[in-house]
Structure formats: C-alpha cells, structure tokens
Amino acid sequence: MKHPLIALCLTVLLWLGLAQPSWAALQEDIDLLKETKDCPVCILDEADLSGLDLSGANLKIATLTDANLSGANLSKVDFMLAFMDNANLSGANLQGAQMNGTQLANANFSGADLRGSDLSQANMLDADLSDANLEGAVLLAVKLGQANLKGANLKDANLRGVNRSMALFCNTVMPDGSLANRDCE
Template sequence: MTDPLAALDAGLEVADVDLTTADAERVRERLDRGHGAPWVLRRCVLDELDLSGVDLTGATLDRVRAADVRLRGAVLDGVRVDGGSLAGADLLDADLTDAAFTGVDLSRARLVGAHLTDTAFRDCRMVGADLSGLRDLAVTFTVDGCSLALARLADAHLRGWRLDRVDLSDADLSGADLRDVVLTDSKLRGTDLRHARLTGADLRGADLGEITPETPAVLRGAIVSAEQAADVCRALGLQVVSR
C-alpha cells in the first residue's frame, strides 16, 4: 500500500493515493510546501480531511474524491477541477478566483463568503449548494449547464448574469437581485422568488413551472414570451383569444 505522505514527498504529480488515512495537518503542510510548481492530483481520495487554509494555487484535481472536505479559507486561485466529488465541501471564505470546475459534484457544498471572481462552474451538480448572501461586486462566476436545484441563493447579487442550461428548481432566490438577468434553456420550477428584483430580467428562455395567481406579482418587471403571458392570464382566470 502506498504511503500517502511519501507519495506527496516524491513529487508534485500524485495518482491513486488515499490520503484519508494520513494525519490532516501533515497532509496540509506538505501541500503547502509543494515542489515549486502547482500540484497535480489524479484520482486521489481526500474525504473529510481538514485542509483549512491550504494553498493549492494553480493545482489540477483530476477526478479527485473529496466529499465533506474542509477547505475554509483555502487558496484555490486558478485551480482546475475535472470530474470527481466535492460534495458537502466546506469552502467558507475560500479564494476561488479564476478557478474552473467541470463536471464536478458540488452538492451541499458551502460557498458562503467564497471569492468567486471569474470562477467557472460548467456541467456541475450543485444541488443544495449554499451560495447565499453573495453581494461582492467581484462576484462574477458562471454556472453554465449546472443543476442548482434546492440551492440557497437568498439575497444574492446576480444582476446582468447570463444563465445557460441552469436548473434552479426549488432553489431559494428570495430577495435576490436578478435585474437584467437572461435565462436560456433554464428552469425556475418551484423557485422561491419572493421579494426578488426582476426588472428587465429576460425569462423567455425559462421554464416557469406552475403558474399561479401570485405569479404576476412575483415576476413584476420581468420580460416574458407571449406564450408565458397567456399562461399568466389563464392563471388569473382571463380568457385568452387570438384575433
């Protein structure tokens, strides 16, 4: 069996090593020390390790499994994460500037206070992720092709965003600033939009789910298609006819 600490000492490219059996502090020390170049970790296991504050600037994490890993305040600037799992990861106040996540399971991940400048999430599973309270003007991350069902985005500042193939079903967007947002091939089924600001939001490419008599007030100021408007009218008991 490979000694996980010895594998980290041997070089910057580490593959197929289970690091969960090693002392978390020693793992963190070795990752911080590095080898003069960014780490490349392939198919390694980091489940439940406390790596708070670790510096993984520029690292590549290829199909790494790190469920419930603790990365509070970690520096992940420019990191590339391809596949694998960070489900339940604690990324509170982590620096994810210029990081790119592709096909990663981030379900239940906690990203409150994380630095998300030019961060990209593509085709990721982010069910139940906590991104609430995002107000920083430097929050410019993208979430193309991601599932954010049941995610928490209450009071988030998302003005002017472009959301492509994003599932926000049953997500909490209450109080969010969604002015001028454009949704393409996205879902808002059961999404909590109470007190959200939607002036200029283009929802023509969104699945709005069930239309109720409360929908017009919730969507006040948004741009909808003629078909969506007809659904709203029917929900209000109005008869829609074509001339």
C-alpha cells in the first residue's frame, strides 16, 4: 500500500463506525495477497478470492466487505479487526483463524469449518452459521443478533458473555453436547 498512514487513519475511522467503505478491491492488494499472503490494511472489498489457498495469511485490519471467500483455505489466517460484513465464507476452511474484533455482520459461514478459531468480540450480527463446525471455537462476547446457527456444531465452544436470545437454533450441538431445537419449524 502506497500510503500506509492514510490507510491506517481510514481503518480507524471505519472501526469506530465514523466512515463506511465505498471502494472496490485494489488490484495491487489482490496481487500482494496472492504473492506473499501478507496484506495487512489491504482493500479487498468485493474481491473474488474463492477457492484460494490463503492459509496462514496476514489480513489484520484489511477490508473484505462483500468479498467472496467461499471454499477458500483460510486456516490460521489472521483477520484481527478486519472488516468483512456481507462476506461469503461458505464452505471455507477457517480452522484456527484469528478473527478477534472482526466485523462480520451478515457474513455467510454456511458449512464453514471454524474449529478452534478465535472470534472473541467479533460482530456477527445476523450472520449465517448454518451447518458450520465451531467445535472448540472461542466466541467470547460475540454479538450474534439473529444469527442462524441451525445445524451448527458448537461442541466445546466458549460462548461466555454471548447473548443467544435471538439466535436461531435447530439441530444445533451446544457446547455441552446437548441438542438445541427451539427454532425448528
């Protein structure tokens, strides 16, 4: 990125909710990510990264709003404080990913593998986590809103400080191994 100070300032404003991203992915950032897997503060909004092997990549504070990461290998990727609202992560491998404080409102995680990932303090309002595997994941103080957890596996997940009152549960394996079916039709 040519102007890291400007990017950092914009990222802080976005994080504080004082600005909204209105740009598309920068081709130089897409190329950098593919070549080095080191792309902190990159602009990857609306990028099609589906099916790529980005395991171990550094995407701290990157913007991936509306990005397509379906079927990608994102194991052990560092997404700390990234902006990923409306991102498509369906069927992605996110084992061991670091997503602390990440913005994930309305993100699609259907069928994704999030085993052992850390989503502490992430904003997952209204995210689709149907059939996702969150076994052993850390979800401390995550905001779920009306997130869809139908068919999800939360066995041994840490949900301390999470308000689950509006989230949807049907055939959902809870942290203690019990099955939650309160929202089955």
